Amino acid sequence: MATQQTSKHSGTGTQPDPMLVRPLQIQRIIRDLGDTFSLILQPPDGEADFSFQPGQFNMLYVYGVGEVPISISGDPARREILVHTTREVGTVTRAMRKLKVGDSLGVRGPYGKGWPVDKVENQDVVLLTGGIGLAPLRPMIHYLLTRREKYGRIVLLYGARTPEDILYRKDLEKWRSRFDLEAHLTVDHATGAWRGNVGVVTSLVRRSPFDPQNCIAMVCGPEIMMRFAVMELQKRGVADDRIYISMERNMKCGIGLCGHCQLGPTFVCKDGPVYCYADIKDIFTKREM
Amino acid sequence: MRDLEQTLREHPFLEGLDTEHLKLLVGCASNVVFKSGEFIIREGEEADAFYFIRQGRVLIETHVPQKGPIMIRSREAGEILGWSWLVPPYRWHFDARAVELTRAIALDGKCLREKCEEDHDLGYEVMRRFVAIIAERLEATRLQLLDIYGNSTNK
Amino acid sequence: MTEITLPDKHVVVLERKNFQSLLDALSESGYELLGPTVRDSAIVYERIHAVDEFPVGWVDECEPGKYRLVKDKKKTLFGYTIGSQSWRRFLHPPTNKLWEATRDGNGFKVIQPEPDQIKRALIGVRSCELAALAIHDKVFSQGQYIDNSYQERRRNVFVVAVNCVRPGGTCFCASMKTGPKATSGFDLALTEMCVSNRHYFIVEPGSKAGKKLVDKLPVKQPKESEIKAAQKELNRAAAGMTRTIDSEHIGKLLNEKFDDPHWEAIAERCLACGNCTMVCPTCFCTNMQDSTDLTGQHAQRQRRWDSCFTVDYSYIYGGSIRNSVTSRYRQWMMHKLVHWQEQFGMSGCVGCGRCITWCPVGIDITEEARQLTVTE
Numbered sequence: 018m019a020t021q022q023t024s025k026h027s028g029t030g031t032q033p034d035p036m037l038v039r040p041l042q043i044q045r046i047i048r049d050l051g052d053t054f055s056l057i058l059q060p061p062d063g064e065a066d067f068s069f070q071p072g073q074f075n076m077l078y079v080y081g082v083g084e085v086p087i088s089i090s091g092d093p094a095r096r097e098i099l100v101h102t103t104r105e106v107g108t109v110t111r112a113m114r115k116l117k118v119g120d121s122l123g124v125r126g127p128y129g130k131g132w133p134v135d136k137v138e139n140q141d142v143v144l145l146t147g148g149i150g151l152a153p154l155r156p157m158i159h160y161l162l163t164r165r166e167k168y169g170r171i172v173l174l175y176g177a178r179t180p181e182d183i184l185y186r187k188d189l190e191k192w193r194s195r196f197d198l199e200a201h202l203t204v205d206h207a208t209g210a211w212r213g214n215v216g217v218v219t220s221l222v223r224r225s226p227f228d229p230q231n232c233i234a235m236v237c238g239p240e241i242m243m244r245f246a247v248m249e250l251q252k253r254g255v256a257d258d259r260i261y262i263s264m265e266r267n268m269k270c271g272i273g274l275c276g277h278c279q280l281g282p283t284f285v286c287k288d289g290p291v292y293c294y295a296d297i298k299d300i301f302t303k304r305e306m
Numbered sequence: 307m308r309d310l311e312q313t314l315r316e317h318p319f320l321e322g323l324d325t326e327h328l329k330l331l332v333g334c335a336s337n338v339v340f341k342s343g344e345f346i347i348r349e350g351e352e353a354d355a356f357y358f359i360r361q362g363r364v365l366i367e368t369h370v371p372q373k374g375p376i377m378i379r380s381r382e383a384g385e386i387l388g389w390s391w392l393v394p395p396y397r398w399h400f401d402a403r404a405v406e407l408t409r410a411i412a413l414d415g416k417c418l419r420e421k422c423e424e425d426h427d428l429g430y431e432v433m434r435r436f437v438a439i440i441a442e443r444l445e446a447t448r449l450q451l452l453d454i455y456g457n458s459t460n461k
Numbered sequence: 462m463t464e465i466t467l468p469d470k471h472v473v474v475l476e477r478k479n480f481q482s483l484l485d486a487l488s489e490s491g492y493e494l495l496g497p498t499v500r501d502s503a504i505v506y507e508r509i510h511a512v513d514e515f516p517v518g519w520v521d522e523c524e525p526g527k528y529r530l531v532k533d534k535k536k537t538l539f540g541y542t543i544g545s546q547s548w549r550r551f552l553h554p555p556t557n558k559l560w561e562a563t564r565d566g567n568g569f570k571v572i573q574p575e576p577d578q579i580k581r582a583l584i585g586v587r588s589c590e591l592a593a594l595a596i597h598d599k600v601f602s603q604g605q606y607i608d609n610s611y612q613e614r615r616r617n618v619f620v621v622a623v624n625c626v627r628p629g630g631t632c633f634c635a636s637m638k639t640g641p642k643a644t645s646g647f648d649l650a651l652t653e654m655c656v657s658n659r660h661y662f663i664v665e666p667g668s669k670a671g672k673k674l675v676d677k678l679p680v681k682q683p684k685e686s687e688i689k690a691a692q693k694e695l696n697r698a699a700a701g702m703t704r705t706i707d708s709e710h711i712g713k714l715l716n717e718k719f720d721d722p723h724w725e726a727i728a729e730r731c732l733a734c735g736n737c738t739m740v741c742p743t744c745f746c747t748n749m750q751d752s753t754d755l756t757g758q759h760a761q762r763q764r765r766w767d768s769c770f771t772v773d774y775s776y777i778y779g780g781s782i783r784n785s786v787t788s789r790y791r792q793w794m795m796h797k798l799v800h801w802q803e804q805f806g807m808s809g810c811v812g813c814g815r816c817i818t819w820c821p822v823g824i825d826i827t828e829e830a831r832q833l834t835v836t837e
Contacts, residue, residue, distance in 0.1 A: 034609045036559045036762075040568045061568055080562065080569050081753035081760040106778035121568030148455035178455040205450050207377035212405045215365060215377040217449045220442070224384055239454040245445075267777050269749050272606035276746030277767070277774060279796065282803035287605060303719055305788030 035272050038078045038123030041099065043116055049102060049184055053149060054114055055090065058099040058122060067099045071156035072131030072263060072291045076271045077101060078123030079116070083109040086268040088153035088290070089127060093160055099124065102152040102184070128271040129290050132157045132235050133261055141169040141232035143225070143255075145246050147176040147218045150238035151184045153263055153290075157235060158192070165197055169232070172225050173200040176218025176238075180204050180211045201225060218242065222249035229254035235291075237263040244302060247294055260294035262301075281306055310335050313411060317358055319386055319435055327428045334417035340364075340404035346387070347402035353390035355412045359383055362408025366400050375401070379446070389436055391415030465642045465695040467652070467688055468665060471672070473680035474687060475651075477660035480538065481512045483621070483649075486677040487582045492619055495551055496584035497538075502530055503545040506585070516541055523630035523814060526823030535655045542629030543587050543813055547742030551581060552614045553597060555766045559610070559749075562760040569760065577610065580617040586647065587625055588640030589632070592811040593742030594620070595646050599805050600745050610764075619670060622647035626654075626694035628701040631814030633827055636705035639811045641698045643667075649674065652691040663691045704817075704827040707834075708808060712799045714834040719791070723833050728787035730822045735768030737816035737824075738793065743801075743809050746774070769793050794826060 041058040048054050059065055069089050078084040085107070091100025105114045116122065132154075142161060146154050161171055173192065177183045183202065193200045201221050203214035214221070219242065234255055236246045243262050250260055266278035266285040278285040281300035283292075300306050311332045314320055320328065338357070340346055346357065346364060357364075363382050367375040378400060381387045387410070390398050396415065422429035475483065484494055488510075496509040499516045509515070520533045521541040533540050562569045586594070601611035625634075625641035634640030643650040648671035652663040663683060666672040707714070718724075738744045748767035753760040767774060770789050775782035783789050801809030810826070817825045 034573060035606050036609070036764075037571055037573060038560075038562075040571065042568065078751070080564075081751060081757065083751045084749060084762075119567045123562075123569075123571070176455075178453070182455065203380070204377075205453070205455070208374055211377060212363070212365075213380070214363075214382070215380040217446050219449065220446050224382070241452060242449070242454050245449055265777055266782065267775055270747070273604060274601065274606060274608050274745070275748070275764075275767070276769065277748070279792070279800070282800040284804070305783045305785060305791075306719075 035125065036270070038076070038084075038125050040121040041124050043118050043120050043122060044098065046116075046118060050182060052105045053102060053184065054105075055100060055102040056113070056116070056122065057091075058101070058124065059097065061121070065097050065099075067096050067127075069093060069127040069156070070131030071134065071160050072153055073127040073129050074153075074268075074271075074290060075099070075101065075124050075126030075128070076268070077103075077109075077113065078125070079109055079112045080121065080123065082112040084123070084125075084269075085109045085113075086128075086271060086286070088263075090152040090155045091159075092163075093156050094163055102149065102155075104149050125271060129286055130288065130292075132263075132291050133233060133293070134160060137161070137233045138167050139169065139231075141227040142171045143222075143227050143232055143234040143250070144171070144173045144175075145218065145222065145234060145236045145238075145250070146174070147238035147242045148178065148182070149184060150242075150263070151175055154235060154237050155185065155188065158188075158198075162192075162195075162198065170227055171198045172227050173198060174203075174218055174221040174225060175200065176203045176205065176221070176242075178204065179206050179208075180213070199226065217245070219245040219249045222246070222253060232259060234260045235263075236260065240265070247301075257295035257298055258293055261291055262294055262297075263291045264289045264297075310337065310411060313360070314358070318384070319358065319439075323431055327425075327431055330421050330425070330428055331413065331418070334414040334421065335411050336414070338410050338412045340408045340410070342404055342406050342408075344404050345401060346404060346408070346410075347398045347400070349398055349401050351398050353388065353396045353398045354415045356386060356388035356391055356415065357410040357412050359385050359387055360409045360411065362404055362406040362410075364402050364404050364408055366402050368400050379443070386439055389440060391419070392433075392436060465692060465699060467663060467692055467695075469688070471666055472683055472688065473664045473675060473678075474683045475662045475664050475678055475680050477538075477655075477662070479679045480662070482678050483674075484510070484512060484584075486674055487584075487619065487621075489677075490580075490619075490674070492580045492582035494582050494584060495548075497541065497544055499530065503528065504530065504541045504543070505546060506544045506548055506551075506583075509584070512538070515539075520627075521629065523632075523818040524823075525631065525817050525825045526820055528818050536660065537653055537655050539585055539623045539651070539653045540627065540655075542625060542627060542632060543590070543815065544585075545815070545819070546740055547593060547813070547815065548583055548586060548590055549593065549597065549742055549744075551583065552594075552618070553601070553611055553745065557610055557764045559762045559764050564758045576613045578613070578617065580619070581614070582619040582621060584621040586620050586622045586643075587634075587813070588622065588643040589634040589637070589811040589813040590742055591620070591622055591643055591646040592634075592637075592639035593813070596743045596805065596807060596809065596811070597745060599807065619674075620647045620649075620667075622650040622667070624650060624652045624691075624695055625698050626652065626691075628698045629814055629818075631704065631817040631825075632702055632812060633704035633706055633814060634812035635699045635702045637708050637808060637810060637812030641702075642695050647671070652695065654687070654691055654694070656690065661687070663687065704814070704825070706798070706810070706812070706827050706830050711830055711834065712802045712808075715795060715830065716799050718833045719795070721833055723829075724787045724791045727790050727824060727829055728785065730824055731786050731790045732821060733770045733786045733789055734821060735770040736819045736821060737826075738768040738770060739766065740815040740819045741797075742811060742813055742815070743797070744768075748774075769796070794829065797826075798830065 045057040090102040273284040273287040601608035622643035647667040797809040
């Protein structure tokens with residue numbers, strides 16, 4: 018028997034195939050850190066209108082090599098370009114790093130649920146992040162600053178491994194010079210001339226100025242850092258449903274059809290990557306879930 | 307003296323401490339100031355105090371030959387510096403250096419140890435608070451040791 | 462258990478000697494015929510043309526970790542219970558090219574493959590397999606994203622179901638409420654009767670296309686006794702199943718057992734070979750494989766079946782999320798029986814028993830589910 022509901026779900030096959038990649042051209046490359054780089058992409062010809070929610074990701078394909086999920090890290094207001102910050106950690110990202118300006122990269126997306134932009138109005142916003150976790154949060158920071166008057170205090174707590182590993186230095190300097198955003202940096206290890214904070218980023222939570230009863234906390238970083246971050250936020254009295262975390266799993270299709278990114282009953286690619294902590298607290302700390 | 311008592315009373319570290327005990331603490335307290343670059347604590351020396359930092363920033367560090375100073379942890383306004391005064395043989399294990407002009411209230415360790423010995427209720431109150439600080443340091447240190455941002459495939 | 466009945470209207474009888482006419486009618490309507498046959502000492506679903514390719518008189522004996530075909534004295538076409546592999550490979554192929562690309566200056570062009578427009582008739586689909594089809598319909602064509610390649614193939618399928626009159630050795634469809642009689646999702650449903658020198662099929666149309674096809678066949682009205690005899694066989698099959706899963710409560714019960722030490726005990730036997738996932742009719746996990754030819758001028762992406770039992774399945778840079786076999790077996794079983802419910806509103810297990818039969822060490826999902834959820 019033929020499938021039911023074909024009419025409802027565009028059974029004519031005319032809808033764009035979500036498995037197809039769109040080649041985009043590298044307009045500019047920024048070498049952020051030793052192993053981290055940002056690609057600025059535009060279509061080789063014609064207009065671009067990249068619309069995305071802060072926190073969403075794209076699948077990026079290096080011709081013939083493979084595809085990886087990378088969060089979007091540009092300003093959502095700048096819809097003519099697509100910005101991705103990537104760290105070289107595997108075969109695909111290594112090949113991606115070798116690409117030059119003018120080369121093409123295949124793109125599918127944007128996919129997934131982003132940060133809760135609809136929940137932050139009139140709230141203090143705490144952005145707690147470590148390492149390259151700043152990349153998926155940068156669009157959110159841009160988003161907040163574009164509509165600055167709608168929010169209470171904005172506190173950015175960022176931790177890096179060493180002073181040399183601090184991502185988006187220029188942005189951080191810019192943000193730190195603003196009076197309407199409080200940015201605190203810390204590093205895990207420092208030598209030499211460093212005069213700033215030393216210690217894990219989670220230790221910044223207890224002394225940062227925000228109202229735990231009227232805030233939304235967005236956490237992005239290595240999973241273990243997020244576990245400690247959640248505990249610190251809870252100690253400050255932040256309720257579970259005010260905490261959002263961005264998860265990372267092995268996303269292969271990006272659209273919930275390949276099974277790889279399952280986290281308990283959820284698919285990180287479509288139910289995440291950003292989750293409300295209250296929704297996944299029962300599975301968040303389960304080993305090898 | 308008034309100022310000292312007032313400051314200590316308002317410090318979250320001493321929240322809930324009764325007045326009598328607070329007065330005992332004030333008896334061991336004094337205001338101190340450190341210039342930027344000045345050492346507050348030197349490794350191996352007698353641990354004779356701990357500090358309520360009121361202003362500035364202090365880096366706890368250790369010197370590794372050929373590598374220079376390695377920063378372990380920073381302490382800022384509102385935080386407590388030092389707990390070796392509590393544990394025999396009362397010697398500092400690391401250096402602590404002010405990296406900005408730093409104002410603090412110093413509590414004389416020997417004085418406080420004696421008072422805690424005389425009055426175990428005070429001893430319990432002090433100990434209880436320091437255990438929380440030590441636990442926080444331990445947890446943070448463990449996380450630091452995990453080197454969570456390390457790229458395990460490349461490094 | 463509720464009594465299984467056949468509908469009293471529209472049901473017709475097709476004699477065994479006229480069975481080829483069904484195949485011919487389907488072929489004439491443009492369908493490629495896929496049905497059961499014997500290969501490598503097993504029942505497989507393959508491209509077939511004529512009735513003599515069917516597994517005439519073959520019966521499958523299934524036990525945990527054991528499978529063999531034996532000859533029965535009756536010359537049944539569907540005397541076996543289920544094929545060793547499910548139908549899913551026809552609609553969701555083990556390898557499937559998603560697109561090709563060619564170099565174009567600095568960049569590349571993506572070429573979408575031609576849609577698959579083959580009309581396929583699946584002949585001999587069991588009730589549990591219909592349930593599996595319905596599950597894949599839900600997964601691939603009723604969610605936020607549609608799998609075009611599945612949808613294309615699925616659109617042109619004609620389903621000839623076969624009701625089970627003999628429970629297989631590892632079956633538990635009755636407890637999963639997916640069988641043994643086909644109730645929906647078919648164009649035609651057959652009940653094969655092979656008694657006292659008579660061999661015939663009760664044919665039940667399940668769709669307009671099914672009715673239209675019946676009109677082309679040399680059928681006659683059934684006698685009441687024939688209907689009754691078929692019903693008796695179906696009820697006997699349902700009652701004959703020894704394995705069960707408490708499908709109503711298993712999700713909740715198992716969900717509380719995430720940290721149970723019994724998972725370790727299963728993992729001590731499990732080889733993490735992934736056989737269960739390859740034979741399962743509902744498993745849908747795939748991996749992507751990108752490649753180029755030697756010149757680098759042409760690239761393609763293939764989608765391949767994958768298994769949650771591999772270490773690579775959950776790999777993200779730095780290591781795999783599910784390193785232990787314990788965690789991988791648990792992922793598979795909890796996905797089937799617990800998480801599927803939340804993801805798709807239905808169980809991911811249809812009770813076909815293939816994972817039990819084809820497990821090289823005979824791990825039995827019904828037994829493990831019982832062990833995990835048994836209360837003292």
